[in-house]
Amino acid sequence: MTDEADAVVVGAGPNGLVAANILADHGWRVEVLEARDVPGGAVHSDRGVHPDFVSDTFSSFHPLAAASPTIAALDLHEFGLRWSHAPSVLAHPLADGRCATLHRGVDATAAGLAGHFGADDAAGWRRLSALWDRLDPHLVNALLSPFPPIRSGLALAARLGAADGLRFARTMTLPVRRLGEEEFSDVGATMLLAGCALHADMLPEAAPSAAFGWLLAMLGQQHGWPTPVGGAGALTEALVRRLTSKGGAVRCGTRVTSVVVRGGTALGVRTANGDAVRARRAVLADVPATTLYGGLVSWDDLPARLRDDLRRFTWDPGTFKVDWALNGPIPWTAPEAARAGTIHLAADLAELSDYAVQVASDRLPARPFLLIGQMTTADPTRSPAGTESAWAYTHVPRHVTEDLGGGLTGRWDPGEAQAYADRLETRVETFAPGFRSRIIARRILSPLALQAANANLVGGALNGGSAAIHQQLVFRPVPGSGRPPTPVRRLYLASASAHPGGGVHGACGANAARAALRVERLAVARTIRRRSAGRNGSTGRCR
Numbered sequence: 376m377t378d379e380a381d382a383v384v385v386g387a388g389p390n391g392l393v394a395a396n397i398l399a400d401h402g403w404r405v406e407v408l409e410a411r412d413v414p415g416g417a418v419h420s421d422r423g424v425h426p427d428f429v430s431d432t433f434s435s436f437h438p439l440a441a442a443s444p445t446i447a448a449l450d451l452h453e454f455g456l457r458w459s460h461a462p463s464v465l466a467h468p469l470a471d472g473r474c475a476t477l478h479r480g481v482d483a484t485a486a487g488l489a490g491h492f493g494a495d496d497a498a499g500w501r502r503l504s505a506l507w508d509r510l511d512p513h514l515v516n517a518l519l520s521p522f523p524p525i526r527s528g529l530a531l532a533a534r535l536g537a538a539d540g541l542r543f544a545r546t547m548t549l550p551v552r553r554l555g556e557e558e559f560s561d562v563g564a565t566m567l568l569a570g571c572a573l574h575a576d577m578l579p580e581a582a583p584s585a586a587f588g589w590l591l592a593m594l595g596q597q598h599g600w601p602t603p604v605g606g607a608g609a610l611t612e613a614l615v616r617r618l619t620s621k622g623g624a625v626r627c628g629t630r631v632t633s634v635v636v637r638g639g640t641a642l643g644v645r646t647a648n649g650d651a652v653r654a655r656r657a658v659l660a661d662v663p664a665t666t667l668y669g670g671l672v673s674w675d676d677l678p679a680r681l682r683d684d685l686r687r688f689t690w691d692p693g694t695f696k697v698d699w700a701l702n703g704p705i706p707w708t709a710p711e712a713a714r715a716g717t718i719h720l721a722a723d724l725a726e727l728s729d730y731a732v733q734v735a736s737d738r739l740p741a742r743p744f745l746l747i748g749q750m751t752t753a754d755p756t757r758s759p760a761g762t763e764s765a766w767a768y769t770h771v772p773r774h775v776t777e778d779l780g781g782g783l784t785g786r787w788d789p790g791e792a793q794a795y796a797d798r799l800e801t802r803v804e805t806f807a808p809g810f811r812s813r814i815i816a817r818r819i820l821s822p823l824a825l826q827a828a829n830a831n832l833v834g835g836a837l838n839g840g841s842a843a844i845h846q847q848l849v850f851r852p853v854p855g856s857g858r859p860p861t862p863v864r865r866l867y868l869a870s871a872s873a874h875p876g877g878g879v880h881g882a883c884g885a886n887a888a889r890a891a892l893r894v895e896r897l898a899v900a901r902t903i904r905r906r907s908a909g910r911n912g913s914t915g916r917c918r
């Protein structure tokens with residue numbers, strides 16, 4: 376080994392950087408090794424589409440970071456992070472010209488729903504918002520803690536009591552379509568929740584899509600869906616600045632090729648440059664479970680059962696993204712859509728369901744559901760006044776067996792990528808006639824391009840593995856997990872493949888760092904006990 380640190384963190388994504396910051400706060404010397412030539416993983420921005428436009432290459436809106444107690448405790452504003460908000464959080468324009476809009480604050484959201492969809496939808500929305508308020512902040516704390524979340528779980532139980540607790544549990548197991556049927560009489564509020572559920576690989580007819588959609592919508596209503604002033608990369612810069620101020624280091628252009636394991640304990644890593652870095656206390660891996668197990672760590676050092684479990688690991692679908700530089704705002708037919716940071720595009724719930732089923736059954740949708748970001752609307756620093764830096768993404772099957780809109784194969788060669796980008800633009804044009812005429816430049820990120828840009832985005836997956844119920848909580852990434860330790864001593868899984876999964880919240884990294892600190896504390900306590908037992912013993916022998 377040629378270099379040495381207390382902890383080596385493999386990968387400088389948000390999880391790796393949060394983990395490194397927490398360890399550095401405890402006085403550990405931390406070295407983060409990052410394969411790319413820039414830190415941040417899927418939290419990065421650039422001027423690659425047009426020199427006058429800042430584009431977020433991957434993630435843009437960070438409600439989970441804004442709500443995360445771990446990230447709040449890092450005081451990143453002291454290291455340059457500023458959040459910016461669009462006038463409204465999210466809009467879902469429908470084919471019939473109406474628009475459901477999520478605002479910061481229940482009154483504004485309910486008023487909008489009442490105006491377009493009637494008093495019943497507004498009343499249902501208020502009920503679901505009141506439930507959120509009742510559980511705040513324990514629900515978010517529970518979701519971001521290692522599983523099972525004992526302290527916040529008890530706090531939730533105390534808030535709800537047995538009878539309401541059961542009813543809450545039932546609501547959380549509902550498909551979002553069913554929740555909509557139970558709570559609303561029109562479609563607006565359901566579309567807000569269903570579109571949010573489809574940020575993960577959820578069918579509107581499957582559990583727990585209601586819980587996921589409700590969670591993301593309520594986070595937006597409480598915290599907004601903020602974006603860092605200047606670009607997503609500003610969040611990464613703040614994390615790196617903080618880490619280096621505490622003595623930590625990030626070494627870019629350094630791909631880790633293996634974790635060195637001796638006698639069941641991780642001792643350090645080897646890199647593609649031929650270096651070795653010794654880790655005196657821990658190795659934390661911000662890489663997918665499928666990269667860590669059987670990749671960086673040989674199967675010879677892992678239990679046979681894990682190999683079988685990992686064979687069943689389910690990836691989330693691929694992602695297809697287009698970034699645009701626009702010479703004007705998107706000319707939405709629904710005026711409310713112009714003020715939102717995020718737009719969900721699907722004509723109605725049936726279209727949303729068709730899309731989700733098609734992606735799940737390996738067919739490329741003819742009418743893809745789009746998530747659209749209007750970044751200059753959310754943060755005016757992103758492009759010159761009067762223009763818009765925008766993006767759209769949709770999910771695509773990992774293995775395309777049929778294209779329902781033409782002859783694409785899912786090879787994603789340049790011709791296919793251009794054709795699918797055209798399909799996304801046609802979708803926007805339907806809801807915003809004249810959109811195409813505003814495009815100055817575009818950049819296409821197919822699933823292949825996403826993976827080439829960040830090895831964690833395997834096949835274009837953005838959540839580090841499916842968020843389906845069979846791979847959540849104690850099943851993430853394999854049955855029996857839910858906590859960051861791995862079968863190798865001093866090695867911790869710190870990426871979105873670990874509970875609680877994808878999104879920029881840093882919880883996977885924080886949980887891994889805290890697990891490493893706990894093990895170290897226990898080891899120190901054991902040593903002290905042994906020493907004092909030894910002293911007592913020798914006194915005894917003297918006697």
Ligand SMILES: Cc1cc2nc3c(=O)[nH]c(=O)nc-3n(C[C@H](O)[C@H](O)[C@H](O)COP(=O)(O)OP(=O)(O)OC[C@H]3O[C@@H](n4cnc5c(N)ncnc54)[C@H](O)[C@@H]3O)c2cc1C
Nearest residue numbers: 386388389390410416417433434435436631831871878879
């Ligand atoms: C297109 C897109 C849009 C998204 N939008 C949002 C959003 O708006 N809001 C949100 O909350 N989330 C969003 N996400 C999800 C979110 O960005 C991820 O869940 C999050 O970044 C996961 O963090 P991570 O640290 O686990 O991994 P990553 O951010 O992927 O970082 C992993 C890092 O590890 C490095 N690495 C991998 N292998 C090695 C190795 N062998 N050696 C050294 N380094 C290695 C990679 O290069 C990378 O830098 C989006 C993701 C994508 C792709």
